[in-house]
Amino acid sequence: MNNLEDEIHDQLSRRNFLGRSSAGLGAMALASLLNPAKALASSEENRAPGKPHFSPKVKRVIYLFQSGAPSQLDLFDYKPKLETMWGQDLPESVRKGQRLTGMTAGQSRFPLAASKFRFAKHGQSQMWISELLPYTSRITDDLCFIRSMHTEAINHDPAVTFFQTGSQQAGRPSFGSWASYGLGSDNQNLPAFVVLLSKGRDGDQPLYAKLWSNGFLPSVHQGVVFRSGPDPVYYLNNPPGIDKTSRRRMLDYLGKLHQEQFKQVLDPEINNRMAQYEMAYRMQTSVPETLDISKEPDYIFDLYGPDSRKPGTFAANCILARKLIEKDVKFVQLYHQGWDQHGNLPNDIKIQTKSVDQASAALIMDLKQRGLLDDTLVIWGGEFGRTNYSQGKLSKENYGRDHHPRCFTVWMAGAGVRKGMVYGETDEFGYNVVKDPVHVHDFQATILHLMGIDHEKLVFKHQGRRYRLTDVHGKVVKPLLA
Template sequence: MSTEKSILQGLGRRDFLGKMGMGLGSVALTSLLNPIDALAGTGIGGRNTRGNGGALHLPHFIPKAKRVIYLFQSGGPSQQDMFDYKPLLRELNGQDLPNSVRQGQRLTGMSAFQNSLPLAGSHFDFKQYGKSGMWVSDLLPHTSKIVDELCFIKSMYTEAINHDPAITFFQTGSQQPGRPSIGSWLSYGLGSDNENLPAFSVLLSRSHPFGQPLYSRLWGNGFLPSQHQGVQFRSGKDPVLYLANPHGITDTSRKNALDALEELHTLNVDKMGTQELSSKISQYEMAYRMQTSVPEAMSIADEPDYILDMYGPEAKIPGSYAYNCVLARRLVEKDVKFVQLYHQGWDQHGNLPSDIKKQCKSTDQPSAALVMDLKQRGLLDDTLVIWGGEFGRTSYSQGRLTKDNYGRDHHPRCFTMWMAGAGVKSGYIHGETDDFGYNIVENPVHVHDFQATLMHLLGIDHERLTYKFQGRRFRLTDVHGHVIKDILT
C-alpha cells in the first residue's frame, strides 16, 4: 500500500476535506465515476467494506447476519388463529375466561366494561407440519410448507396494550416517541455496504383502508444524526420524493449547488458546529447518487415470471405486500443493510374470521416465497427475515360471540413471531403459552430481548452501542434486554 493511500485511510471525513481542500460537491461527483477506495473501511478479515463507515468501525464480534428484512404486521395478528393451537378454547367456547387465568391483568378500554369475557375457539383447523411438528392453521398453506426453515417464538410479550405505544416500543425501544428506530441504530453503528443506496430502507404496502396509522417517526433517526433516518421507497413514478432534479436543473447545476453548500458549511462551521450540517451534506450527496441507483433497484421489469409467480398473483401490483417482498429481496441483494416492510390491517376487533382470511391471502404466499427465494440465491445464510406484529390477541371475544363470528382485543401478555435465516435455528419452536393462550408458561421473550438478539446477530453488543444525548448515554434496549441464546445456531 502506498504511503499516500495509508495516510488517506487514517483521515476522517472532515479532516480529509479540510486538509485536501476539496469541495463536497466535487467529492460527490468524483465518487460517482471513481469511488475512493482509500476512504473505505476495512471489515473483519481484511474485507474492504465500501460505503459509509459506521460509528463502530468494526462490529463487536463476527456477525451471523449482514442484512435484515423485517416484515412488520401492524395491528396485532391473532396467534390463536394462526400459530398457537389451543383446542381447549373450542371445548370451552362461550364460557367466561376464568379469573384464575386472567389474574387481574390489565384490559383495554374496549373490553373493560364487558359483562363477560367469553372464550372464543378458533374457526380454523390446525395441523402439525415439518420435523418440528409446528402447529399451523389452514389460513397459512404456504407458510406451513416452510416451517422447517423458520424459528418460531411463541412466548413474546410486551408492556404496551395500545397500538401506537406498542409499535413505537418495537421500533424504537421506548413507548414514548422521539427515540431512534432500529434501522437508524444499525445505520449509525454499522454504516452502509452500498454507497449508492441508504443503509435503512422502508416499504409500506397498501392494505386495509382502516388499518392503524403508521407515522414516519417509526423509521426516524430521533436524536441520531439525520442521515441515519429510514428512506421511504414508494410505489409509482417517483420511488423517493424530491430525488429527481426539478425541471430546468441539470447535473451541472446540481454540482454547483453542492459546491455552494460546501462553502456555506465552511462559513458556519465555527458558529453552529458541524454534525447536523455534515449530516445534511451527506444526505444531499446520497440523493445525488440515488438518482441513478434507485430506479434500477425499484424496478421489477427484469424479474422472470417464474419468480413473480412464487410470490403470488399480486406480485405485479405496485404497492402490494407481494410486490414489496420482491423489492425487499432486490434491496438486500444490493447490500442494503436493513429493509423495514410495514403491512397494515391486522386489528381485528370484529369480523375476525372473514378479515383474517383476506390478510393471510395477501401475506402468506409472499412471506414464504421471500424466505425460499433468498435461500435459492444463497442469501438466506447471511440475511435475517423477521415476521411479527406489536402484540397478540385475546383468547376471549371482544363484544358478542356468535356461531359464525367473533373478534379479539389487544393482548400484550403473549404472542407469536417467527424468524428465518442468518444465525437462528431452523425448524425450532421457542417458548410456550398456557392452555388458554393467555399467559406464558415457558421461556418468556420481552421486546428488549428480541432487540438485543437482533443486534447480536449483526455483530453488535446491545449494551455497547450507545449515543450521548442531553447528558445521558442512550441505547436501543434502554437498560434492559438479554440475548435469546437458545434460538441461536
C-alpha cells in the same frame, strides 16, 4: 449567486465575532448553545462505531412488520382447550386481574373463542400452522418461532413504537437507525436503512414517521421511505428546468458554503445534511434501477403470487426487499397494515393472510435459492397478540379479539437462528406465558447480537444520559441461536 454568498459569509462573520467575543464563547461552545443536542454528536463518546463488536452472523435484516397485531390463536398457537370451552367465560384465575383496553373493560362477560380455522402439523418439525397459511406451512422447517413474546404496551401506537425504538414514548431512534449508526453502510449509493409500506385492507391503524426516525442520532441514519410510482422518494428528482449538470454544480457550490459554515460553528449536523444531499444525488441513478422489478422473470412473479405485479403491494415490496439487500442495504423495514381485527375477524384475517402468506414464504425460498439466506435475517410479527375471548358478540361464524400483550408469536428465518424450532410456551388457554418468556428488549438484544453488536455497548449520549435501543434492559436469548 453572489448575493447569496455574501449573505452567508455575512452571517458567518457575525457568528465568528460572537465566538471570539469577551463572553469567552468559542465556536464549539456557541454551537452547543445554539443546538446542544446535536453538538453532543461531535464528542468522542458519540462517534459512530461503524463496525461490529464481534463477528456477525447477520449482515442484513428484512423486518416484515405486521402492523395491527395478528391473532396468534388463529395462525400459530393452537389451543384445543378453547374448543372444549367455547363460549364459557375466561376464568379469573387465568386472567389474574390483567388490565384491559377501554374496548372490552366494560364487558360483563369474556366468552372464550376458539379459532374457526383448522390447524395441522407440518414439516419434519411438526409445527402447528393454521389453514390460513398454506404457503408458510411449506417452509416451517426453515422457521424459528417464538411463542412467548410479551410486552407492557396495550395499545397500538405505544406498542409499535416500543418494538421499533425500545421506548413507548416517541423521540428515540428506530431499530434500523441504530443498526445504521452502529454498522455504517455497505453501499454508498443507497441508504443503510430503507422503509417500505403496504396494507391489506383499509381503515387500520396509521403509521407515523417517528417509527423510522433517527431520533437524537445524526440525521444521516434516518430511514428513507421508498414508495411505489414514478416518484419513489420525495424530492429526489430534479425540478423542471434543472438538469443533472446544473444539480451537480449547485451541490458543489453548496458544499463549499457548508464547509465554511462548519469551520465556524463545528456543528456535525452540517456535514450530515451535506452527506444526505450527496446521497440523494447518487440515488437518482441507483433508486430507479433498484426499484425496477419489470425485468424479473415470470417464475419470480409466480413464486410471489399475482399481487407481486402490482406496485405497492406486500408481495411487490417483498421483491423490492430482496433486491435492496442484494445491493447491501443493511436494514429493510416493511410495514404491512390491516391486522387490527376487533370484530369480524374470520373474514378480515382471510384478507390479511391472503395478502402476505405466499409472498412471505416466497421471500424465504427466494433468498435461500440465491444463497442470501445464509447471511440475511427475516423477521415476521406484530406489536402484540390477540385475546382468547371475543370482543363483543360471539357466534360460531363470527368473533373479534382485543389487544393482548401477555403473549404472542413472531417468527424468524435465516442467518444465525435455529431452524424448525418453537421457543417458549403459553398456557392451555393461550393467555399467559408458562415457559421461556421473551420480552421486547430481549428480542432486540438478540437481533443486535446476531448483527455483531453488543446491545449494552451500542450507546449514544444525549442530554447528559447514555441511551441504547434496549434502554437498561434486555438479554440475548441464546437458545434461539444456531
